Amino acid sequence: MNKSFNEKHGANFLIITATILLILLVSGVHPASAQSSIHEEDQTCVVRYPARLNSIYPFASYPKILLQAAIKVTENEFGNCRLVHVGGYSELRKVTTLTKNEGIDVAWFPASKELSEKLRHISVPIRKGMLGWRLLLTHKDKSINISQAETLVGIQGLTLGYGADWIDLPAMQKYFPKVVMSSNADNLYQMLAFKRFDIFPRAIHEASAELMFYKSEFPQLRVAPKIALYYPQADLFYVNRSNKALYNRLTKGLFILIEDGTYDRLFNRYHKRYILEANLMDRNVIKLENPNMPTDVLFDDTRLWFDPSKYD
Known part of the structure; x- marks a missing residue:
């Protein structure tokens, strides 16, 4: 018995659809x-x-x-x-x-x-552009010495902590030869607390909120006074x-x-609250270049x- 037009073409449609789905899945593309x-x-x-x-x-x-x-x-x-x-x-x-x-x-x-x-x-x-304004988180024992630096040369010898997969890492590596990296922010705060590195540059909104979050676990951490970094970043x-x-x-x-x-x-x-807390106008702002912008x-x-x- 001959199949109806709808039966034959409906079956063909299902076969074609299944084939397309199979190709998409094999190629790694979700439909x-x-x-x-x-x-x-x-x-x-x-x-x-x-x-x-x-x-x-x-x-x-x-x-x-x-x-x-x-x-x-x-x-x-x-x-x-x-x-x-x-x-x-x-x-x-x-x-x-x-x-x-x-x-x-x-x-x-x-x-x-x-x-x-x-x-x-x-x-x-x-x-x-707030991301380019950086406060320097550090251990309380090092805070005063770091804040006394007046130029980039005064801090370039310090060891910097930074995220291993952070996109602006190359901009920091251009100026700081010694960088300790981790892909986990908790690890970076722990290492800073145990003096594995000297400074951890954070954008001004990040520095304030994160220090508050980690305060009970790492009370020895501080924002270095009187100093900040700036590089063009967004x-x-x-x-x-x-x-x-x-x-x-x-x-x-x-x-x-x-x-x-x-x-x-x-x-x-x-x-706004983070900008006011950072008090940037009373800080010595050390300016860097960012050729990666x-x-x-x-x-x-x-x-x-x-x-x-x-x-x-």
């Missing part, structure tokens, strides 16, 4: 990730971002809040969109996953030329190089937030970089 996160037909989208592994700090949610605002303010032009967070990722895994366009659509990293060759960055600094949103729709949407959204004042308001809400980051737009002299 869901083969689709763009932007669905232009119905003007809706889903944007996946990695949840931060250590989200205990008040400032940790700020990039997500800024991302959400940039998506929301562009709904009239680009359509409704839903942000979805996925499980905790290490820095290396975020880069790898985003480069392969599998599992996440956007993430934020310290800017680097090498990273921008793999991914596409939006050139607006998320934290207004954390940026990154997307896959093929995801032009999301790149365009985030770029437009961030500039709308800059123009209407939301960018400044959100930044100050999450960071992408050249198209908007250094000339003063709206995008915080000025310590305007906080009192």
